[in-house]
Amino acid sequence: MAALTFGFLMDPLETVRVDHDSTFALMLEAQRRGHQVRYFEQPWLRFGGSCAEARMRTVTVRREPGRHFELLDEQVRPLSSLDVLFLRKDPPVDADFLQATQLVELCNGREPVFLNNPTGIRDANEKLFGLRFPELMPETLITRDLTAIAQFVSRHPQGTILKPVEGFGGQGIVFLQPGDRNTRSLLEIITLGGKKAIVVQAYLPESRQGDKRIILVDGEPCGAVLRVPAHDDHRGNMAAGGTPVKTSLTPRELEICARLKPSLQERGLYLVGIDVIGDWLTEVNVTSPTGLAEIDKLDNTNVEAKVIDTAERLVGQRR
Structure with missing residues (x-):
């Protein structure tokens, strides 16, 4: 495919952990394929009269802590200048974030391909969306x-x-x-x-053995990591000190993924991280799901490649 322009609405690039951050992994993969990479932060987004626009930074990225990006260009550009826009601002999904998901849609039909769809993000609260499937939840x-x-x-x-x-x-x-x-x-x-x-x-007592983050790309499971809590904590989240452990998917977990797939695809939620403890779904993460780097390392795979494949396919279908 010809080179595309990939945009990332995200937290400050200066603060990312290059060995952990899933957004950074996506940027690296897009760049590896010859695509241009731009990013902007939520406060830089605005509406310019005919199309949403933002102060965007064009960058090159590399997996070198402290030297992980180089600024090539910085200027205000309309969102219509992007082929793909990843909405990867970390939670919380507060009023400012919801307003941003509305602003990015204001391009008079010239908006980029969104991963994930802003309407879908607003519709799928990460703690509440799973309740649409009570048979899957504790x-x-x-x-x-x-x-x-x-x-x-x-x-x-x-x-x-x-x-x-x-x-x-x-x-x-x-x-x-x-x-x-x-x-x-x-x-x-x-x-x-x-x-x-x-x-x-x-x-769920099974949480002592860990909770499982499963990455779904276009509704299909593409990898998983078991997050095991510290001995003195009940939380498996890696941000809370959980340890990533290699794992595989059980028949029950594949069933959960299959049940969710139609609802995720219907809402344009192409990159999703679900959390499962034992046999039960506990969360559906759609804003900036993490775990890609850990799955890549543990399984010697490249989950972000499947995400960029999906983005390229969606652009091709639109054209």
């Missing part, structure tokens, strides 16, 4: 009602997981067991005194 309650939460905790002797609806990277996740004298205070803190709904989920 018992879950979404509420700000302190009494209802306390009753849920009391009914689950093995424990309960509490987490913010907009949380990410393992932040704010709490494990509670019945009879814990901190229960009332913790519930008041995490719900802001009953003003903010949270996710209340039955604890």
Whole structure:
């Protein structure tokens, strides 16, 4: 395919970890194929009267910590100058992020191919989207009602997981067991005194063996990594200190992927990371799913190549 222009809406490039960051892996693969790579941050995005535009930086990238990119050019450009735009701003999905997903669509039919589709991102809250498939999820309650939460905790002797609806990277996740004298205070803190709904989920003992991040590209599983929590923590997230371990997919996990595929494709969610503990789906990550670098290293594969393949195919179909 002829050279394309790939854009990345992302967090500051200066801060990425070149051995871990999935967005950086995608940039490297696009560049390896001869495509031009540009990036911009969310505050640099604006609407210019006829098309959304941004102050974009054209860069070359390399896997050298501290010297991982070189700036070639920086100027305001319309989003229509991009063939592909990866929306890879890390959560939380707050008001600013939602506004950005609306701005990028304002190109009068000349918008780039999106990975992922902005409408799909808005539609698929990472903690709530899986609830469309209750048969795949552990018992879950979404509420700000302190009494209802306390009753849920009391009914689950093995424990309960509490987490913010907009949380990410393992932040704010709490494990509670019945009879814990901190229960009332913790519930008041995490719900802001009953003003903010949270996710209340039955604890899955299998989480001690790790939770599995599965990467789906256009609905198909393309690799997985088991994230094993530290001995003194209940969170497997690598951002929270979890250890990546080589793994494979079980028949149940393949079934979960197959059930999700039509809904993901319908919404233009081409790059998704789902989290599975034991036999249960716990999250569907669509904003900036991570794990590509770890899967590549453990399985000696190249997951990002499949993502760029998909982007090139979508551009070809549009043309």
